[in-house]
Amino acid sequence: MKLIDRLKPEFRLVLEQDTENPLYCQEIAEALEEYQFVIHIPYGVIISMDFLFGNLDSPYNYFNEL
Numbered sequence: 001m002k003l004i005d006r007l008k009p010e011f012r013l014v015l016e017q018d019t020e021n022p023l024y025c026q027e028i029a030e031a032l033e034e035y036q037f038v039i040h041i042p043y044g045v046i047i048s049m050d051f052l053f054g055n056l057d058s059p060y061n062y063f064n065e066l
Contacts, residue, residue, distance in 0.1 A: 003041070004032035006063040011053050024048045038063065 007015070018025050031045040038059050046059050053062060 001036065001066070002033055003035050003038065003063060004029065006066070007032060008062060008064055011049075011062050014053060018052065021052060024052045028052065 004012075015025050015029060027048050028045055031041055035041055041059065049059065049062060050056075056062060
């Protein structure tokens with residue numbers, strides 16, 4: 001299961017509907033479609049997620065648990 005499938009609905013909605021930051025959305029979507037584990041997400045993508053979704057103290061908080 002890819003991370004894009006585990007992304008919480010409120011963040012998925014932001015990712016799909018944000019038109020002001022298309023490069024951030026594309027970067028995040030590509031990474032989440034590629035990786036299965038949060039630990040594998042590059043740090044730069046985590047920073048982009050913090051910018052787009054808001055800082056939640058931990059990248060694990062963006063995802064539903066298995």
